[in-house]
Amino acid sequence: MKTLTAALIVFLLSLAPAPGADAASGKLRIGVDPGYPPFSEVDDTGRLKGFDIDIARALCRRLETACAFVREDWEKLIPALRAGKFDAIVSSMSITEKRRRLVAFTDRYYSDVVRFVARKGGGFDPAAPAGRTIGAARATIASDWLEANLSRVATIKLFGEQDALMRALVEGRLDAVFGDGLGHWQWLRSPAGAGFAFAGDGYRLDQGIGIAVRQADEALRRRLNRAIRAIRADGTYQKINARYFPFDIY
Numbered sequence: 001m002k003t004l005t006a007a008l009i010v011f012l013l014s015l016a017p018a019p020g021a022d023a024a025s026g027k028l029r030i031g032v033d034p035g036y037p038p039f040s041e042v043d044d045t046g047r048l049k050g051f052d053i054d055i056a057r058a059l060c061r062r063l064e065t066a067c068a069f070v071r072e073d074w075e076k077l078i079p080a081l082r083a084g085k086f087d088a089i090v091s092s093m094s095i096t097e098k099r100r101r102l103v104a105f106t107d108r109y110y111s112d113v114v115r116f117v118a119r120k121g122g123g124f125d126p127a128a129p130a131g132r133t134i135g136a137a138r139a140t141i142a143s144d145w146l147e148a149n150l151s152r153v154a155t156i157k158l159f160g161e162q163d164a165l166m167r168a169l170v171e172g173r174l175d176a177v178f179g180d181g182l183g184h185w186q187w188l189r190s191p192a193g194a195g196f197a198f199a200g201d202g203y204r205l206d207q208g209i210g211i212a213v214r215q216a217d218e219a220l221r222r223r224l225n226r227a228i229r230a231i232r233a234d235g236t237y238q239k240i241n242a243r244y245f246p247f248d249i250y
Helices: 006-013 051-063 074-082 141-149 162-170 181-188 218-233 236-244
Strands: 027-032 066-071 088-094 104-110 114-119 133-137 155-159 176-180 196-203 209-213
Touching (some): 027 051, 051 066, 051 088, 051 236, 074 088, 104 218, 114 162, 114 181, 133 141, 141 155, 141 176, 155 162, 176 181, 181 196, 209 218, 218 236
Parallel strands (some): 133 155, 133 176
Antiparallel strands (some): 088 209, 114 176, 114 196
């Protein structure tokens, strides 16, 4: 659930769109940042796993093509897509109007809200954040919202990696973090999350989570939309959902 800065958007708009999908190889190249469990991560054998990975594989099967995953840092995903490094981004990317200026999106394949997490008993109140230090992942809808709404009353610290963000919270360098509710839900269930909890209600800051493709690849976008509808209709989506969450995230 992430966004780009205005300066980067202006720069990217100056780039010429790249060619369409890699039809010659017979593969759909999928860009992913593998640092966001339980949606995308690397297991002990070096293999990608997670909800996003399983969804991408299911869509490729429906499209009768092979998935070729390309790992990329979060902030480089859209530039790399536009440059032709891969054909689609399946990496928990929020659908926003800012991004629609750079890429095209499929229909959503899940929904999320943004929430604060803080230490239990630490006294953090989202309604009274003055003087607090709040962290978020850089170039996300969470960081955008914090900077637009709380930067005058609170200290905002941004992190390039999710692990570094959560480690800062555990070590007491942050009073709270603000980010994707589902990712935080998973973290709160882990040993590292013991002693922490959600603070306040969730904020709906996007139009759902979608798959990004180049704006010129309308045919691919439509094929992916049909595939999303198909895996929901035949129960594949629900089985994947149940591997990671005891509730429907669509």
